[in-house]
Amino acid sequence: MSVLSPPRTAGRAGEQVVPARHPWRWAGTALVLVLLAQFGHGLATNPGWDWPTFAGYLFEKSVMQALGVTLLLTVAGAALGFLGGIPLAAMRLSGNPVLSAVSWTYIWVFRSVPLIVQLLFWANLGYLYQTLQIGIPFGPGWSFSTTGLISSFGAALLGLALHEAAFAAEIIRSGLLSVDQGQHEAAAALGLPRRRQFVRIVLPQAMRAILPNAANLLVNLLKSTSIVYVLAIGELFYQVHVIYGRNGRVVPLLMVATVWYMVLTALLSVLQYYVERHFARGAVR
Numbered sequence: 631m632s633v634l635s636p637p638r639t640a641g642r643a644g645e646q647v648v649p650a651r652h653p654w655r656w657a658g659t660a661l662v663l664v665l666l667a668q669f670g671h672g673l674a675t676n677p678g679w680d681w682p683t684f685a686g687y688l689f690e691k692s693v694m695q696a697l698g699v700t701l702l703l704t705v706a707g708a709a710l711g712f713l714g715g716i717p718l719a720a721m722r723l724s725g726n727p728v729l730s731a732v733s734w735t736y737i738w739v740f741r742s743v744p745l746i747v748q749l750l751f752w753a754n755l756g757y758l759y760q761t762l763q764i765g766i767p768f769g770p771g772w773s774f775s776t777t778g779l780i781s782s783f784g785a786a787l788l789g790l791a792l793h794e795a796a797f798a799a800e801i802i803r804s805g806l807l808s809v810d811q812g813q814h815e816a817a818a819a820l821g822l823p824r825r826r827q828f829v830r831i832v833l834p835q836a837m838r839a840i841l842p843n844a845a846n847l848l849v850n851l852l853k854s855t856s857i858v859y860v861l862a863i864g865e866l867f868y869q870v871h872v873i874y875g876r877n878g879r880v881v882p883l884l885m886v887a888t889v890w891y892m893v894l895t896a897l898l899s900v901l902q903y904y905v906e907r908h909f910a911r912g913a914v915r
């Protein structure tokens with residue numbers, strides 16, 4: 631008959647467990663703190679930053695008006711972009727080869743061409759087509775001149791929206807594909823209508839994959855609005871450029887734009903957090 635031995639303890643009586651020491655971790659932390667202190671000292675003492683000028687223009691009237699134009703371009707461009715991305719994603723997922731090919735071609739073209747080229751193209755559409763005609767093929771129609779048809783703001787909004795639609799379509803498509811096929815089959819087995827299957831079963835799960843990428847796309851759109859300065863639209867970067875072109879205070883005016891972009895990005899990040907938390911209810915972490 632065998633005798634069971636008592637279980638072994640982690641150490642003998644009286645011994646003390648000593649945690650592992652990481653001296654290089656503290657050395658690295660000290661180095662980072664020193665570098666941060668030097669950077670902060672430079673911000674406070676270097677006269678080149680010109681903080682009085684920065685404070686004077688941070689809430690200046692023309693800057694605030696330009697900030698409103700930036701927000702308008704961002705919100706409108708995102709809304710139109712995602713409204714266009716939804717049918718493009720549906721066409722890409724369609725079993726119809728023609729619709730799928732059209733969607734793929736659109737996405738390929740608008741993701742390939744730089745945004746600044748698209749903006750300049752739409753702004754100069756009148757040089758390519760002097761007149762446009764709408765009517766019945768081989769029948770009566772109406773023609774009108776394209777001169778002044780698209781304003782600078784309209785060209786900027788159109789370019790941003792079409793550009794965003796291509797990226798939004800891929801984000802939406804990837805989110806829908808992330809939902810397991812078994813979810814579709816289970817919803818169909820319950821006898822739910824297709825619309826309710828999509829709204830109640832598929833979409834809430836797809837949103838968890840769509841939201842992070844959509845938020846990144848929105849932040850990128852916010853920064854991309856600075857490119858429309860080539861069309862002489864009074865958004866934030868253009869207005870800052872005009873001001874430092876007059877007074878020569880380049881660095882403090884660039885810091886004004888930088889701070890406002892950072893503030894808007896932080897607000898979008900907070901909004902992203904709460905929206906993601908809403909759609910993450912019931913998800914296993």
